[in-house]
Amino acid sequence: MPVLSGAVTFSRFRSEPTGNAPSDKKRWLSKGLKSGLFEPIDLKKTEDERAAGFVELENHDSTEFSTGAILYGDFALFGFRIDTVKVPAPVLKAELDKWATAFEKQNGRAPTRGEKAENRASIRHMLRQRAVPSTKVHDVSWNLQTQQVQIWAASRKAVDEILLALETAFEVKLQPLVPASLAARAGIKDEELVPTPELIGMEISHNEIPSSEVSHGEA
Incomplete structure (x- = not known):
């Protein structure tokens, strides 16, 4: 909970x-x-x-x-x-193969495609009745x-x-309630939400640094 x-x-x-x-x-x-x-x-x-x-x-x-x-x-x-109810494909195939084997033994031939399709539906219905919903x-x-x-x-x-x-x-x-939605409710424009260079880790070029902050080696 x-x-x-x-x-x-x-x-x-x-x-x-x-x-x-x-x-x-x-x-x-x-x-x-x-x-x-x-x-x-x-x-x-x-x-x-x-x-x-x-x-x-x-x-x-x-x-x-x-x-x-x-x-x-x-x-x-x-x-x-x-809740969902699903019949696992491997289980359905196993039951259908078991039925086909029994059919061939009893009738001396393999079941036709139509017979397989018909029994596949009935087998699936049977398995579904036994299934426990997740x-x-x-x-x-x-x-x-x-x-x-x-x-x-x-x-x-x-x-x-x-x-x-x-x-x-x-x-x-x-x-x-996400930043963009809250900003819109507060009347903040989209362009004002652009990340700053400091936030995204952008390097500041040497020309942008004030001369007073640039150290020079001795001649």
């Missing part, structure tokens, strides 16, 4: 409402989280390989989002869960006073997905 302990990588953003600011923050939070809540993959009803959405911070299987489970002082803390949860910290949002993820792809989910669920725009 990176928000509460441990050293991790996170990205910082500032939240700006795209409409009117919410009058009831507790209700706004609960409504937003429930609109994008995590729903587990139903292996029997869908062929989806991926599911993603919001969960409670301390219980990744819960999407109740009660006030006590979300609010920690001025902070709203919750998680963004991503789970990854990224923590999100939202300061409701400063409107600073921290996403605890190292992957740029994961950060972008969580950003989109937050902006959609809460009707906000999240601006990255």
